[in-house]
Amino acid sequence: MHQSLPASAESGREFVLTVSCPDRRGIVHAVSGVMLEQSMTILDSQQFADATSGEFHLRMHLVREGRALPVADVDAALAPVAAEFAMEYAVHDLSRRPRVLVMVSQQGHCLNDLLFRVESGSLPIEVPAIVSNHEDFRGLAEWHGVPFHHVPVTRDTKPAAEQQLRDLVAEHRADTIVLARYMQILSADLCADLPGRIINIHHSLLPSFKGAKPYTQAHDRGVKVIGATAHYVTADLDEGPIIEQDFRRVDHRMSPAQLASVGQELEAMALARAVRWHAEHRVVLRGRRTIVFD
Amino acid sequence: MHQSLPASAESGREFVLTVSCPDRRGIVHAVSGVMLEQSMTILDSQQFADATSGEFHLRMHLVREGRALPVADVDAALAPVAAEFAMEYAVHDLSRRPRVLVMVSQQGHCLNDLLFRVESGSLPIEVPAIVSNHEDFRGLAEWHGVPFHHVPVTRDTKPAAEQQLRDLVAEHRADTIVLARYMQILSADLCADLPGRIINIHHSLLPSFKGAKPYTQAHDRGVKVIGATAHYVTADLDEGPIIEQDFRRVDHRMSPAQLASVGQELEAMALARAVRWHAEHRVVLRGRRTIVFD
């Protein structure tokens, strides 16, 4: 469980720093030294030394005392230490919320859940647009005051539709795409062009039951637990790095349709957590795995 | 959750009836009529009409009033109704506990758990013998007063070892074999000869991570939940019908060894429930699926 971020923040006041580098002695001392010089107080700090890879990962939530500081200045202050330790690092000003373009097809439970969370202030993202290959949720989008774009997809129009999607991402300056039960497969090119920027919810406990109709597969196999998996999208379908999974006990009495009904709750919860963690810079993507400083 | 069976029962007093047949009107009325004539009171009754297969399944826990009744008499009383409705059925006298031969290799958590449950009266089985391809748990077995048979297995001796196992099953009149982390694969012939009579615990949430080293596989794939699966053994490795699964949330910090450590609790619990349900005639085996009247 996390310590959550503030609902709003003044620019130049609160930051999240993320660092990954080869593990060695002195990293924490060096980074915390820079932060001390910059009059930063550490609100939260989590770290993970990965014995398998030899890498060290750090996430710090910092608050600046005194006058506000541009993120570029924090960045610059860290540069010498980053060079010394061969760090990949990023500084995020929390006054800037990620802009998340949400895509949906004909099942709206995840979309409805995300929009309600954004509106009630519990999910720190902006949703500049909703894109769908169907018209079903235009009304819901408009009621929430979010532009709705209908982009139908057929085999023939897929390249054009993807170009339209790319244009919408650019137009709405979207950082992230969330596939909230969007039932079209994105092209390998698009996936490759937006690494770590597309989050999908798959309705099974991956790696079980990839592909189509996972609840029917789960029923046929007679499993006693079902789940949902939120993951980054890669060109390799349903193989992307897992961010979050939710799950629940089921039994023989449940038909595929009933599994799907229970699964909707799991999908909405797993996706909402994954999107929040992504938005709060809690997820470190590392090959096929994620480190989640939740 | 179940209504559990009595710790002990007098012969001819308590019965479990299980029925499977094509679903049609009148089954419950007919069966309950026979039981009424036999002065049986229904302590518990569970049924399932499987819309997918068109089959009806029933489990009744019955108590006989008046003098005790041989199970053969109950059987005979049901025969006309069984014929009329094309029933597969079985009547079990609860005074007779299943005899379960337990097999183990070098990890004893499931064995220790099963023996403690039997001894403390919470698992209604007899354990006439423990068989292992190693000597590690001879002491534990003997402390519990259970005969221990060391049957080493190498590639060359496997047929002979399996013959020895068959002999031990016969000698100890075992109804069921439980593979409590027994790390040898049984031959297809042996599996085929004992259908629905061998229960294995696999240390993953099947169908994820079949085969060797499932906790390492789970770590590499970065899943956020691990589990254990108790299933009937068929010739198709790790593909047998699932009886029970247990599961728990994990995170990126856990190494394969730590996943294995947490998983031991899940394995012991899933296996113990599966064995109890099997022993209480709660599991109906149907193709690749089970119906569990838990």
Place this chain on the structure above:
Amino acid sequence: MHQSLPASAESGREFVLTVSCPDRRGIVHAVSGVMLEQSMTILDSQQFADATSGEFHLRMHLVREGRALPVADVDAALAPVAAEFAMEYAVHDLSRRPRVLVMVSQQGHCLNDLLFRVESGSLPIEVPAIVSNHEDFRGLAEWHGVPFHHVPVTRDTKPAAEQQLRDLVAEHRADTIVLARYMQILSADLCADLPGRIINIHHSLLPSFKGAKPYTQAHDRGVKVIGATAHYVTADLDEGPIIEQDFRRVDHRMSPAQLASVGQELEAMALARAVRWHAEHRVVLRGRRTIVFD
């Protein structure tokens, strides 16, 4: 887990029968006999012989073959058997969905969840009206096309407000009132007049943390699990019979506000299940306890 009811049903075709009576031999045979005579097929049947109370409880889901049958006829057909066994019983025609008046204050997560489920066809109730002591959710109600009644409550106006509520219940022919985070306490008189017809969601794992600010209480006590409890309302605050509870692991890092945020998911899920089970006639209310044929 349940076998769910059909999204719609023709009048006189599908029924749920619920029976409670002193336990004795022959009940199932007698009831199933009547159903057979009425050309009813049993789709599902669940029973519970309560050893503590000596009572027997039954819920049957039935489908009528041949022409449709008025519920009164099913009722009449059962009368002789009911008299013989001293049964309390009820027959419900599933073509008639319960009319549920929903009350809310200033937190809309449960209301939003219930309305989405009704609209998407997964919760078999009608919502004829929403009543609130605040104006916050008029827009949400109206977007869903449900009449919204603002009934403010102060200490002085409480009797008048409750009269207004009673009038609305009558006007909308509501069977049930659901308090979906309605933060006013109903009078003992009102509770007594609608026994088993008011469902509340309390934001703790009752009986822990009754009364105000349960998440703050949970934080101060340092519990490692929080939950939500859906229960029938009685005059005894937070002491009514529990229908459903949901729960999740938490840790020391979570502030009361963060517990509340996680708790919202639990509240919405527990309440939705309780309302569905109530609507599907799965809940038998017995003193302080419920029997839930889920």
Place this chain on the structure above:
Amino acid sequence: MHQSLPASAESGREFVLTVSCPDRRGIVHAVSGVMLEQSMTILDSQQFADATSGEFHLRMHLVREGRALPVADVDAALAPVAAEFAMEYAVHDLSRRPRVLVMVSQQGHCLNDLLFRVESGSLPIEVPAIVSNHEDFRGLAEWHGVPFHHVPVTRDTKPAAEQQLRDLVAEHRADTIVLARYMQILSADLCADLPGRIINIHHSLLPSFKGAKPYTQAHDRGVKVIGATAHYVTADLDEGPIIEQDFRRVDHRMSPAQLASVGQELEAMALARAVRWHAEHRVVLRGRRTIVFD
């Protein structure tokens, strides 16, 4: 989930440092600076800034490079920083395992579970003695090679029995007492003399169902979830700070005896985790709450 400690460690090589102090800027930098000077590598570090209390808490798992270092030297090196920041702190050499005296009455599931874990190397404690007010588990203790002391308790002999217990604690140099279903209440004096050194397992989800027969209380109240609570013992019965809770869904069909049977698994797991976390210096005791760096 934790990163576990090594099964064994050479003296002066691996340490756990725990720190609590008023929160202010510079703590992490100062502490990590001392560790750097001492040629310590941080294997794991967890911290918590408690906004409610204004306190900062830190746990570091450190490994010394170069020659081994006495714990007193680490202690001394930290003293100036500790003084500057008004720290409570402790340094633990991991080569020294806590000595845990286990007490039990007539239910042995927790005792059996703890002993199996110690023996199989998954619980880093020494058990120098088992104390019981009954003789039931002398055989189990002796089979594990642990001295067993029978200390009967009656109302009249209670003071003498407690003196005997104090003597055994001294004789066996026990750091910690674990009440593994020990059904006698310790005197307020004894509790006060060993603050944070006695761990109990209570068979309910505290604060629900304090005192006697919690499973019967849970049955009567009709809850849908039961649990177990491991907590530090204080003079205030069942009110001590909670270390860990485990829990599981139940339903109306389960009698108090069946709840107790399911609860045994929860008790054993919650207690084992609490004991491990205590032994690995992961638990910070703060008033009625604990911080668990799991």
